[in-house]
Amino acid sequence: MRAVDAVMECLKAEGVEVVFGLPGGANLPTYDAIVSGGIRHILVRHEAGGGHAAEGYAKATGKVGVAFATSGPGATNLVTPICDAMMDSVPVVFLTGQVRTELLGTDGFQEADTIGISMPVVKHSFMIQSPPEIPRAIHEAFHLARTGRPGPVLVDIPQDLSRAEIQYEPVTDVRLPGYQPRVEGNQKQIRQAAKALASSQRPVIYAGGGVVNANASQELTEFVTSDRFPITCTLMGLGAFAAPHPQWLGMLGMHGTRAANYAMDEADLICAVGARFDDRITGKLSEFAPRAKFIHIDVDPAEISKNVPAHIPIVGDAKHVLAKLLIEYRAIAADPTRLDAWWSRIEGWRSKYPLTYEDSADSEIKPQYMIQALYEATGGEAIVTSDVGQHQMWTAQYYHFPKPRRWVNSGGLGTMGFGLPAAMGAAVGCPDQLVCCVAGDGSVQMNAQELATCSENDIPIKVFIMNNGYLGMVRQWQELFWDRRYSAVDMGRFPDFVKLAEAHGATGMRFEDKRTLVEDFKRAIATEGPVVVDVRVTREENTYPMIPAGQPAREMVG
């Protein structure tokens, strides 16, 4: 059969149900094969939308997302989703077409060095050089994407090679001698960690996206509740531990709660699980958690001691390591009353500094209230995607995620325009669940074209635009740190989002009154098909609390 037909067989063997993509000259053979390939294909309006949709699908379902693009501009449009998937460890396989081998290196029409351009932002990539190697490359790509620390893998196939006839035999093994992720965790180190936890007076469990990726939410919860450990999650880890809960301190980091950040600051032992001590967490590194020793559990050894030296490093998958840690910890039977003083200190912060804002006295919709209203209207049971900025932080603060894989956002790369296509992907992957996108009026415009894809394919996402007419987070920084000299942040009056929705075949709504907002949201959610809701919120509202960049946690403001 043709190599491209073998590609379809490989995808089916990997359990692929759906692919997001856009055809072009160099991947015409692939699109010929897909006609009878037995895989659902969703035609997107822009390759970046396809890439983010594959990410949203992967984050919401835990399966590998797949995106197709042609050579040249098709592939370069994928660079942002690829980089986004790299930063947030999202398992996605990208299949790109390439010009015919005889044209390689000649600056041929729609030729770009896709492998070279994407090399710094992929977990791995395959440049196909002969047709028989294609099936193996596809399977190795899936294996790499989903195992160890997940990530994006790209397979670039020249057009002539994809058309070639090959002898296809199903591949049942992968041969990657240079790739052996360690998942089990060293038993001795785990025992040492259990001992350290049992004797610590001021411990904090700091969990990140790695717990979600490892499907280790249950193990995390069992371990945390086996004693009275205070727990905080990163932006990427939200939902790994069900909020609200008495031991839950809220999110930590730049816009985290004071309770979480102050607890990190005063802790004597921090147990990091699947988190990477990003600068948005640590603030000023030299003054980060100055009294603490660190247990660092991560499947990627390069993350351990990268930013903060670990006293007890454990290389392993959160699921395996936490299960073993629980057994070791239970065997010690630590005295839970040793944490009394620590909890009264934490409770002090909690009651003194709750997450709060000054609500309006009239009909004005405060952006924080908008998220609370959404939480109420959805019963906290939606999959929520977002872009990057103020709306993202408010959603993280005020939408309490009870389960993992409910919160789909762009954390590491901070990609505007991620949320809408990611919601599309999540809705395709989870057709029985309500999928809402909270977007900014600035960021939603970066991939709004995918609304047409949603309408064409009956993908009923609900998009809630927090419309303040500004690039809000940049405006906030200009206000706070650049003497309020506003520069290029006012988005003006256009577009009309209701008309934009209607032009794309979606339902458009506009809400401006807080008093009816919950009911209005319920009505929007009950409306069939894709819906875009333009919510007019307070124009200049700041996201607080906040650790100014480069400052230590105790310098939190607001």
Add this chain to the structure above:
Amino acid sequence: MGEPATKQPLSLEELEAAASLRTGRKHVLSILVENKTGVLTRIAGLFARRGFNIDTLTVGPTEDEQVSRVTLTVDGALHPIDQVTKQLHKLINVLKIRDLEPADTVARELALFKVSADGVQRGELMQIAEIFRGKVVDVSKRAVIIEITGTTDKIAAFEAMVRPFGLIEMMRTGEIAISRGRGET
């Protein structure tokens, strides 16, 4: 948002304070890689993007044609070697990395020196070359070419000796290194 938080200019001290674990010596990393296209680009790209400097780099075949060996030297005073090797390990085509202990390693480099030499100086140069167990591989009216193999230090010492004669050109291969004893590098 990008750093810094405010428009206050950053002081140099603040920038320097961002340093971390350093060993303070030269490290020779011996890396076995799959012999596939683009592997060297991946290694070089990794160094560039993580801000690591390669001092020398050699690549060549091994006894197994599927596998190549990359030998590179890095300054441990400038870079956290632990982080360098961990990042290298993440490259799928990298099979094995050895951070060679200087005491247990035989390291050699080849260098070619083109030195200007007229009649009088030629004899003196050849004497120096002999002391360093070098070989004169080409002689012309106004220059000689000398080949030297040895450790990096020896080659540096030879360079210092011949520089006063008028060093026209020097080429060095960068070090290759192999571990002592029966075990594989």
